Amino acid sequence: MKISVELFGVAREFSKTKYLEFNFSKSCKIIDIKKKLYEHVDNKFNGNLNYKEIIKSSAFCSDKDQVIKENQILNKNQIIGIIPPIGGG
Known part of the structure; x- marks a missing residue:
C-alpha cells in the first residue's frame, strides 16, 4: 500500500x-x-529537532x-x- x-x-x-511517498x-x-516521517528527518536532516517538532504538532x-x-x-x-501549525500576528 502506498501513502x-x-x-x-x-x-x-x-x-x-x-x-x-511511503510504502x-x-x-x-x-x-x-x-514514524516514517521521523525516519526521513533522521536520514535526510540529521534528526533536525525542529522538523520533528513540526511532525509532532x-x-x-x-x-x-x-x-x-x-x-x-x-x-x-x-x-x-500534513498541515503544520501556522503562526501569525
Whole structure:
C-alpha cells in the first residue's frame, strides 16, 4: 500500500518535491506515517529537532479535506496532507 504525504507550509522543507511517498505492507495509522516521517528527518536532516517538532504538532487530512485522527486506519493507496501549525500576528 502506498501513502503519499502532501507537504504544506513549513513541511515543504522536508523534500524538494511537494510530497513524500511511503510504502506499507498492510494497513497503517497516522502514527505509523509519523514514524516514517521521523525516519526521513533522521536520514535526510540529521534528526533536525525542529522538523520533528513540526511532525509532532501537525494535523493530517484526507484528500477530501477531513482531519484524520492518529488511530484511524488507512487501508488503501491514498494521498494525505500534513498541515503544520501556522503562526501569525
